Amino acid sequence: MDAPVRTEAQTKAYSYVRFSTPSQAAGASLQRQSEKAAKYALEHGLTLDTELNMTDLGVSAFRGKNARTGALGEFLEAVQKGYVQRGSYLLIENMDRLSRADIITAQALFSQLIVSGITVVTLTNLEAYSLARLEREPEALLLVVLELIRANKESVRKAQLIGDAKARKKKRLAEHGLEGKPYTRQTPAWIMWSEEEHRYTLIEERAAIVREMFERMDAGDGLVRIARDLNVRSVPTWGRSGKQRTADHWRTSYIRKVLTSTAPIGTFTPHITTHDEVTRARRDEPMAPVENLFPAAVDADTYWRVNRKLSTTAARGRNARQLPKSIVSGIVFCATCGHAVTRVAKGDYVYLVCSRANMRARGCAYKAVRYETVEKALRENGKHLVKEAPRGKSASALDKQIERTQHEADGMEVLTFELLELIAEERGSPEATAASRRLREVERRLKSLQRELRDLRTQRDTMTIASVRDRLKAVERALTSNTDVAETNAVLRDAIRRIVLDPEQGHLWIRWHHSEDVQDVRCFTRHMDWTEFRETTPPMHALFPENSNALDKTQ
Template sequence: MPKAYSYLRFSTPEQMKGDSSRRQTSMALEYAAKHGLTLDEDLTYKDLGVSAFRGKNAEEGKLSEFLDAVRTGKVESGSFLLVESLDRISRQAAWLALGTLTSILAHGITLVTLADGKTYSQVTMTAQPWDLMYAVMGFIRANEESAYKSRRLKDAWFGKRQKATTKPLTSIAPAWLRLDKATGQWNVLPECAEVVRRIFRDYLAGHGAKGITVALNKERVPPFIRESSQRKRQAPRWHRTTIRRMLENPAVIGTHTPHVTEYVNGKKRRKAAQQPIPGYFPAIVDEDTFQRVQALRLNTPSPLRGRNSNREVKNLFGGLARCGQCGAAMVRMCKGPKYTYLVCQTARYGAGCKYTLVPYQQLESAFIQHVPRLVASAAYSGQGEHSFQLKPSSRSGRW
């Protein structure tokens, strides 16, 4: 009695909660019983929540495992592969999908589409050439459906991003926040928020990412638990990369940067979708603290800090220069060996200030030339310190 193998696939994890899996399994059992086939229940191939639009199931999913089993003889020639329809095999462009189909048939496997009871094999494709056209048309339809759904999904997300200031895009958020789905409001987890504030305080106090990491791990401060769409994830310990990402994450001051996924040469890439959205999250770190940290991080480290003590100072104004428009830190930006500027950090993150590039060399030369007079005329704080702020000229726009 010939053996039959079932292949189940659906695109999203949500479909696992529905009827898709039960329906496909039931159809395979009924077909095998009706046609005298032995359904192998040990080798059942299931791609649950795997899309066939870009061929992931055939390249690295369970369908790929079936093809390997066919090539190695684990699945014998003359066996049957039972699928609900051709779009379970592939939703790629028709010429690519046809390659997947022919690779199955070339090894003597008979493919059965259970929805219409149609069989595809070397014999039928030779005797009935129009079956090839039928398969191609089916693949074209499946590909167009997926492309249409993809466009609609992108449009829906674009609409959500347009309303992001009044309604959260998704429940996915930084680990110190949770979304109350009933009210649509973000709730701050106090114990997590305090750890974030401590990290910022320690960094400003001169502790590097490594030192902060070591201290947190020594004190056994629990790493954050982050909720994804599928499960909770918690790292076993603190890592330097976690600290660095937290220090540069504008979400701590409430700014959200939407991203989109695109495919380049078949590879998934994530890129910023539009301008950051200030005020999207509750702020847990004040703006001034965040900007001071960015001034330290994005400029050459201070010559008084650890292994960087002998490095050349490339930014004389690191942690000192402030934007005359909004008061945020001015950070160094290099656009080539001869083009170095200072730019407002708020503007750099698209948080509202005007984006203006200030030529660094001109500013440094002018500062060195006039620093004695500036220091002499600076306001005295009464605590043994002088402070000054560089502002643009209202007439020329120069600094």
């Protein structure tokens, strides 16, 4: 940061203006705070600085964002580097403009300014706090502490009320439907609320693009090809509500976001905002989805076929357009580390090898298995594999499980609000400390239940008796007939989530899309230990990586 050029010896004052919502910019908040600062500077012979940006518009002080990344943070840096001289004034409307964080954080921020030689002035009551005054009148610090505590309690209570309102709104939606009023106006870009029809409707020209994305992905096109084609055709990107910037071109990340969202089949997933206790980083945690809130842009069968395809590993880069040369391409994984297995050609032979081991990464030994051994094991056992394949639970049984899980999740949400209220009312007491510990446990359980609900609903939608039967029949036909490699791979990817190659135990472990039960096929390899008989155990960390911390994503 460059030091401001000083042309006057007069003491400088810096007016810090902040409000937490962008909508306040349209009101009198900015003008009111600025006028108060100008008046104070004039009456006290101060030069009001105009070089440093001292305005945080729409920035909250509840989590300390204004002091970390906002204009206040830049001011603190300027003070630290000496660009703002000791003895300068910081003019704020009230203490809550400085911080609404917890009292420890807020008081530390205030003390940092005072110790750095900055005089903090609250313009509403014209109180000036300097190091000299607080040394002379230490009781004046009590006024500051009380104001900071009040500001924090107001924000805690506001957050609680907003959470309660969202919970009541969601409950009312579940019991009575929309009742002619929008549940939210923050809709996907292809959906809008119709004031005339009192319901959500599709923006047809955009919904047609959504359908095209799904149909092309279903037909085998990749994200890059779809995005590139939309850009070549100069298809306009979609603007969002408010003043959010419209993208200048289609990106694969956005197309993936559309394809993995549940909104195209009419399901709305509300989120609750949480913050990391250490970094204060914002996290939007999904809540239980609301089905059939929006009109569907694509049919359910197409949606879930694409969903299953995206849940497996697709070819990337220069291989994206090439037909697969393996019937297990994209769905075979290593039993040891859980990473993808790659196809390696050595002369006249082709092997399957763990991708980590192939790159000589630590944690997985290089154990190549002949590809023809794996394909032969699947094809020779095709009929038995399908005959013994799990059929999953009945839809009615899953519905009951979803209902039980949803009931527990609702109870956890209510308990969360009650604990927040107790913490706000008894702040600083042993009861509040105990409630905070209990709140962390409840929030962890609630997140777990929400993930379980999403998985259960996905499983229910992909396991109808007819669809499971059709996919299993297709697998049997593909494995037992002369179906080519690419078609067989497409059929297997549509039905199977993961095949785990286990050279040491001599097994292929199968996890289907429609069931959590694990099936195995014998696959004899040269890596098996024939000297002793041991009971085989499925490598659950590789079959269910979403439930395991075994995969180190940094590697």
